[in-house]
Amino acid sequence: MPLERPHTRMDDLTVERVLRVVEAIPPGRVAAYGEVGAVVGVGPRLVGRILRTWGSGVPWWRVTNASGDHPLLARTLPHWETEGIVVKPNGQGCRMADFGADLEQLREDSSAGLAELTAGGQGASADGTEQ
Template sequence: MDDVRVERVLRAVECIPCGSVATYGDIGDVTGESARVIGRVLALWGSNVPWWRVCNSKGEIPGHSAEALELWLADKLPVKAQGSLKLVDCRVNVAELKDQVATVFDGLEGNS
């Protein structure tokens, strides 16, 4: 995968504010990538960004539930009894995220 695509995903994730989450699809919408690509980028290169603020449409991060739960609680995110997020209460406004991300994409190679 090309470095610019990876960097766009990582920068978009960095823009998710504390107390909010986005789905893989939300980040895909913002970056022009598929949800699967978002998951792959986070799995391979996401350790230095707030990866726990990106979840699936069920409010889960499969394979990382225990670690994510700890970080969700630290971020004061609303968690259901079964350990998934209450997305309706914490999902980021995608339009606002797009606006914010546009400014951090400036200067990236391949952006025009």
């Protein structure tokens, strides 16, 4: 019997929420896929899928795995150099301890943009159904 996985809806609202949180990561800082997902209420894999598909217009280079490694490091380096993010000795990413975003600040900085999305009944209700 196959394992059942919890269903995570990827609708326009979820996509926009992820993109707005990524936009709120300050220059010179990074956040892990799971951290972005925690702010939005989705899993890290969905964050990665959204960025891969719709993330070209946001600072995607500021989202890493939990270790600070970036899967597209060669494309990321010019952005990181501009922002002062230094590659750690393993050559695969940056040190989260040095460059990780303050998550409480990220929640605060993204809250206005996220609130705009649900203003006027555009978002999902508390039980997850569309309003």
